[in-house]
Amino acid sequence: MRRTPAGLAALLLLTAGGLTGCSAEGPGDTVTAFLNGWSGGDLAKVGFVTAAGAEIPAPDVLTQMRDLYGDLLDQKITVSGAGDVKTQGDNATAPVTVKWGLPGGVEWTYPSTVRLTKANSDGWQVVWEPSMVQPELAAGDKLRLRRVAAERAAIVDADGKALFGPQKVVVIGVSPEKITNLTELRKGLAAAFREVDVDVELKNLKTRVDQADPGAFIELVTLRRAVYDKIRSDVRPLPGTVFREETRSLAPTREFARSLLGTVDKATEEDIADSNGALAVGDDAGHGGLQQRYDSTLRGVSGLSVVIAREAADGQTEDTELFTSEPVPGKPVKITVDTRVQNAADQAVAAEKQPSSLVAVRVSDGAVLAAANGPDPGGVNTAFTGQVPPGSTFKMVSAYGLLARDAITANTVVDCPKTITVDGREFKNSHDAALGKVPFHVDFAKSCNTAFATLAPKLGSAGLQEAAGALGLGAKWDIGADAHTGQVSDGGTATELAAAVFGQGSTVVSPLAMAAATAAVAGGRFQAPKLVLDPAPAGAAPATPPLDQEAVTALRSMMREVVTSGTGTALRTVPGKPVHGKTGTAEFQTGSEDTHSWFIGYQGDIAFAVMVQKGGAGTEAAVPVVKRFLTALN
Secondary structure: OOOOHHHHHHHEEEOOOOOOOOOOOOHHHHHHHHHHHHHHOOOOOOOEEEOOOOEOOHHHHHHHHHHHHHHHOOOEEEEEEOOOOEEEOOEEEEEEEEEEEEHHHEEEEEEEEEEEEOOOOOOOEEEEOHHHOOOOOOOOOEEEEEEEOOOOOOEEOOOOOEOOEEEEEEEEEEOHHHOOOHHHHHHHHHHHHHHOOOOOOOOOHHHHHHHOOOOOOEEEEEEEHHHHHHHHHHHOOOOOEEEEEEEEEEOOOOOOOHHHHOEEEEOOHHHHHHOOOOOOOOOEEEEOHHHHHOHHHHHOEOEEEEEEEEEOOOOOEEEEEEEEEOOEOOOOEEEOOOHHHHHHHHHHHHOOOOOEEEEEEEOOOOEEEEEEEEOOOOOOOHHHHOOEOOHHHHHHHHHHHHHHOOOOOOOOEEEEOOEEEEOOEEEEOHHHOOOEEEEHHHHHHOOOHHHHHHHHHHHHHHHHHHHHHHOOOOOOOOOOOOOOOOEOOOOOOHHHHHHHOOOOOOOEEOHHHHHHHHHHHHHOEOOOOEOEEEOOOOOOOOOOOEOOHHHHHHHHHHHHHHHHHOOOHHHOOOOOOOEEEEEEEEEOOOOOOOEEEEEEEEEOOEEEEEEEOOOOOOOOOHHHHHHHHHHHHO
């Protein structure tokens, strides 16, 4: 909406301080009247002439001034005197200072001059000329604002190496005027995209084509150059296809920690509307994950140029730069993700058809080395934010509590019947297994639910909470990204406590929380996981006391037995150091036979947790994912 002269006047704070004339009827009085009239939006009390000496009506002057403002029409301007009026015969000049308040708090200040004359008149008149507004302006010019994009910083690893960098991509689209057979075009595109396992919405293509201009570029998908090259010979010959090559900031692979890191794409209308002027059409913006969370840090602050837009002889518009506020480059965000470990994690979950998540944490310092989700790597970051029952992986927590309270030892004989009833509720083992009276370490290795349900009263609800807290579950820690730390059952009833000790009941956790708890067992002390190193999160967790060393030593041995002769024997032969772990099968819906498949464990200095949604038993889905992960890692 263009402002009225009165509206414009409200924006103009003009003072005539420092402008003095030789007498009461001198040019200074005319300058004062001119500035006051400009301020009030009424120049009727001031006479104007052109540079050639011809009279020009005051309303015409105001209109021409507003036209010159161009993009600055709605910006605040302050004009003040900058010295005495100088008179030479019938002519005078008044120096002024012009100050604009530009978007983003930028100020642009420059000197200008108001010329006056009393030639061929009874008094002083203002000489109207565009250079009064800005010394380089001429008739027909307009002031324009040009954004100067800031250089977007990268998300970098702990060594400062960029995890995102410029990569060549090809944008594949269609142009309505080039299409000869839409049905065949759609079939050909669908077949090509299937070859590279890329899902592109083509059902609404006809509608998009019908609604577009004939020469429009209807964008379908953007592919990395290497992926595009695989189907180039298939899509290029299709009548109607059009292509555009670009360079974008991308992670090493399409899958690389995508749900954690997010992506960098062109700003959407919604992005721009929500940015309070920080984004404009054509800017990059972070979408999802850390790229979105730290977008303002990474993108920096764009600069601003004021230019004169002037039509050249050939009809093209040329810009002459008058002022530039330099952009402020973005600041890198440093995180702990390790490229080698992340690639292994991505490969491991990619082969699993069911939704799955894998988190890897360094035992020695709690650094998050990998966070992978599949089969859609760009979906919800369930690895961090999932809230699901842990199933029998929680036996690691309960076992620690029992051992630390000296309720039992690893060699205490604990009966493992097929079923057990607690306050009228029956608990059973997977596949109705019964081990009989065996040492506790065997109950653990073979994942006997009924043995743990029997031991529940020895642990108690307080012991359950203490053990979970010692391993960091439910604690408050901030890693610089959304994460669920766990919510442990209160074990308020005998049946709830019996269920809770083997990971059922109301307990819910994330893979990250279980990986951190496993790292605590491996390292002998819980350390809150770390992800974002710089800027460091404000809510860093305090140091925790060491775990009960006798209990944790026994527990590590029991977790090794899971792999050597228990439910995780498929991992006995993986390369690298010995693997310790615990399988888990988690029921999550009453009356449903579906279960989540879990495995938590550690190898050397890397602890990990894998959860496969509706994957069945831990041995069926989670263990194979772990095997692929450790094999690729080693």
